Amino acid sequence: xxxxxxxxxxxxxxxxxxxxxxxxxxxxxxxxxxxxxxxxxxxxxxxxxxxxxxxxxxxxxxxxxxxxxxxxxxxxxxxxxxxxxxxxxxxxxxxxxxxxxxxxxxxxxxxxxxxxxxxxxxxxxxxxxxxxxxxxxxxxxxxxxxxxxxxxxxxxxxxxxxxxxxxxxxxxxxxxxxxxxxxxxxxxxxxxx
Ligand SMILES: Nc1nc2c(ncn2[C@H]2C[C@H](O)[C@@H](COP(=O)(O)OP(=O)(O)OP(=O)(O)O)O2)c(=O)[nH]1
Numbered sequence: 001x002x003x004x005x006x007x008x009x010x011x012x013x014x015x016x017x018x019x020x021x022x023x024x025x026x027x028x029x030x031x032x033x034x035x036x037x038x039x040x041x042x043x044x045x046x047x048x049x050x051x052x053x054x055x056x057x058x059x060x061x062x063x064x065x066x067x068x069x070x071x072x073x074x075x076x077x078x079x080x081x082x083x084x085x086x087x088x089x090x091x092x093x094x095x096x097x098x099x100x101x102x103x104x105x106x107x108x109x110x111x112x113x114x115x116x117x118x119x120x121x122x123x124x125x126x127x128x129x130x131x132x133x134x135x136x137x138x139x140x141x142x143x144x145x146x147x148x149x150x151x152x153x154x155x156x157x158x159x160x161x162x163x164x165x166x167x168x169x170x171x172x173x174x175x176x177x178x179x180x181x182x183x184x185x186x187x188x189x190x191x192x193x
Pocket of ligand 1: 007008009010011012013028029052068069070071081145146147148150151152153170171172
């Protein structure tokens with residue numbers, strides 16, 4: 001198989017791909033992540049995952065390219081990555097004591113026009129915690145770079161009352177689906193180095 005590029009700047013996605021052990025390299029997609037205001041979250045993440053993958057594939061047409069995008073949906077609100085601590089506080093205030101859905105889209109492009117995608121949801125319910133506890137969680141800084149302002153594998157798990165779905169999906173890459181896409185595309189996931 002020709003080389004695999006993870007079209008991502010996300011450290012969380014790199015950690016998950018490192019765990020899989022398939023040789024890959026990373027390249028920043030460098031795309032505009034604006035989508036129409038009223039676009040449903042599941043359509044937005046799919047559009048952005050394809051946009052990221054295509055941007056990198058244009059630079060490397062002989063490579064395989066894997067990209068993803070994630071948004072949080074709670075009620076009618078769609079949340080991305082917070083810009084600052086105040087935005088993170090607002091996001092977590094919205095999530096605490098409620099159930100929200102994480103939508104993650106993954107797109108795999110390959111030579112010869114290969115195009116496969118997956119869209120995975122996970123449902124999470126958070127405990128309702130007092131403002132003082134929320135401030136202590138914000139102090140951890142886990143909110144930085146995370147859609148929804150928490151890390152499910154970090155101290156954020158102390159907020160988690162219930163999780164339905166693939167935990168790796170919450171972290172940024174639904175690895176059950178990533179493995180399926182790679183196997184369907186013909187990758188040998190235990191190839192000799
Ligand atoms: N470590 C960790 N990261 C999380 C968690 N929840 C969300 N994230 C991160 C994964 C992604 O980096 C980010 C979702 O935002 P995006 O899909 O826009 O990706 P991002 O812009 O970070 O990277 P990329 O577009 O792939 O270059 O949030 C979590 O529970 N743990």
